[in-house]
Amino acid sequence: MNTIQVELGNRSYPIWVKPGLLSDLPDKLQIFNHGQQWVIITQPFLAGEYGSRLAEQLKANDFRVALLTIPKGEQAKALSRVESLYEDLLRMKCDRSTTILALGGGVVGDVAGFVAATFMRGIDYIQVPTTLLAMVDSSIGGKTGVNLPQGKNLVGAIYQPKAVAVDPHFLRSLPLRELVSGFAEVLKYGAIRDREFFHLLGKNMEILLSLGDDQMLEDAIARSCAIKAAIVSADEREGGMRRILNFGHTIGHALETTTGYNVLRHGEAIAFGMLCAGFISRNLGFIGSDEWERFRDTLYQLPLPELPSIDPEVVLETITLDKKVQAGTLHFVLLEEIGKAVVSTDVTEDDLLEALEIL
Numbered sequence: 426m427n428t429i430q431v432e433l434g435n436r437s438y439p440i441w442v443k444p445g446l447l448s449d450l451p452d453k454l455q456i457f458n459h460g461q462q463w464v465i466i467t468q469p470f471l472a473g474e475y476g477s478r479l480a481e482q483l484k485a486n487d488f489r490v491a492l493l494t495i496p497k498g499e500q501a502k503a504l505s506r507v508e509s510l511y512e513d514l515l516r517m518k519c520d521r522s523t524t525i526l527a528l529g530g531g532v533v534g535d536v537a538g539f540v541a542a543t544f545m546r547g548i549d550y551i552q553v554p555t556t557l558l559a560m561v562d563s564s565i566g567g568k569t570g571v572n573l574p575q576g577k578n579l580v581g582a583i584y585q586p587k588a589v590a591v592d593p594h595f596l597r598s599l600p601l602r603e604l605v606s607g608f609a610e611v612l613k614y615g616a617i618r619d620r621e622f623f624h625l626l627g628k629n630m631e632i633l634l635s636l637g638d639d640q641m642l643e644d645a646i647a648r649s650c651a652i653k654a655a656i657v658s659a660d661e662r663e664g665g666m667r668r669i670l671n672f673g674h675t676i677g678h679a680l681e682t683t684t685g686y687n688v689l690r691h692g693e694a695i696a697f698g699m700l701c702a703g704f705i706s707r708n709l710g711f712i713g714s715d716e717w718e719r720f721r722d723t724l725y726q727l728p729l730p731e732l733p734s735i736d737p738e739v740v741l742e743t744i745t746l747d748k749k750v751q752a753g754t755l756h757f758v759l760l761e762e763i764g765k766a767v768v769s770t771d772v773t774e775d776d777l778l779e780a781l782e783i784l
């Protein structure tokens with residue numbers, strides 16, 4: 426088992442990564458069990474596949490546990506859903522001692538985390554991520570929240586979990602596109618912080634995507650978690666360093682918005698966004714042509730879908746509206762080399778347009 430610590434003073438917490446960890450959870454969670462009510466928040470498919478068995482195992486180990494579900498899909502990230510969860514918790518006589526287990530992908534983690542952050546002014550919660558994206562990204566760092574009709578993630582809180590329990594075996598039931606989407610974020614960690622990791626991923630992408638090597642998969646997830654944990658520990662509220670996590674995201678988010686959220690998975694859009702960011706890095710002289718080609722060829726190890734035809738001008742408009750344009754300044758993440766990201770405020774609209782043309 427890999428254990429990574431997110432260092433945030435008295436709010437520090439461990440990330441455990443181990444294939445088969447689900448069966449060990451009653452044992453691992455014993456330190457947090459004081460006879461309080463536990464509530465697993467998950468989605469119907471995940472409840473059937475994993476949640477019910479987890480609840481039974483916990484009960485057999487003297488946990489008081491109940492299971493609640495929310496629908497799948499981004500629409501579940503809504504204040505109305507949060508309100509009905511509060512009502513469920515009250516109906517079950519939950520109080521400040523209650524602990525929530527968020528069993529699911531980023532949608533479950535964001536909603537259940539926000540409920541934990543706000544119910545009775547904050548109760549304990551533990552992330553049990555079941556998508557690769559949630560394992561390496563959304564379950565770590567404490568960003569929780571929901572969408573408004575006007576936009577994504579407009580309401581939320583930064584509220585850290587007590588632990589993150591990662592079992593890569595969940596990925597066996599995950600659709601391939603979701604897995605590819607997660608590996609785009611894994612490649613991002615290599616690109617911004619760890620050159621050797623990036624090359625290792627490029628060399629082994631096929632076996633990783635086939636889930637054919639448990640140890641390699643565990644290590645890839647743990648290395649990604651360690652990078653995110655280190656960045657979050659240094660910069661919890663995205664003042665500076667946390668910005669490099671947005672590598673590929675300025676253009677990626679704009680692609681998600683302009684193509685409509687159902688066309689590209691998040692990580693696919695980020696992969697295209699990273700391609701553009703790499704291209705701009707080369708055009709501005711940050712990296713050489715060899716490095717750019719190596720970067721591009723590695724990203725293309727991911728089986729990405731055909732990008733629907735996009736109008737670069739429309740994508741550009743979306744970028745300028747994006748919330749990351751703070752006080753008129755675009756903070757754009759570039760590569761100084763593979764494994765080293767820098768934030769630049771010198772990227773112009775023409776640079777962006779030129780990069781969008783390559784898509």
Ligand SMILES: NC(=O)c1ccc[n+]([C@@H]2O[C@H](COP(=O)([O-])OP(=O)(O)OC[C@H]3O[C@@H](n4cnc5c(N)ncnc54)[C@H](O)[C@@H]3O)[C@@H](O)[C@H]2O)c1
Pocket residue numbers: 468470471497498499502529530531532533535555556557558559562563564565566567568569577578595596597598599600603691
């Ligand atoms: N809080 C953060 O820091 C942060 C970071 C990145 C993304 N996010 C948010 O995360 C969300 C996306 O997360 P996601 O990509 O995990 O999507 P998701 O939670 O919607 O999961 C994708 C789909 O896979 C299903 N699923 C989950 N685990 C499964 C499994 N093991 N087997 C089979 N099916 C499974 C889900 O039910 C869902 O239909 C977005 O709302 C995004 O805003 C949050």
Ligand SMILES: [Zn+2]
Pocket residue numbers: 562610674691695
């Ligand atoms: Zn992302």
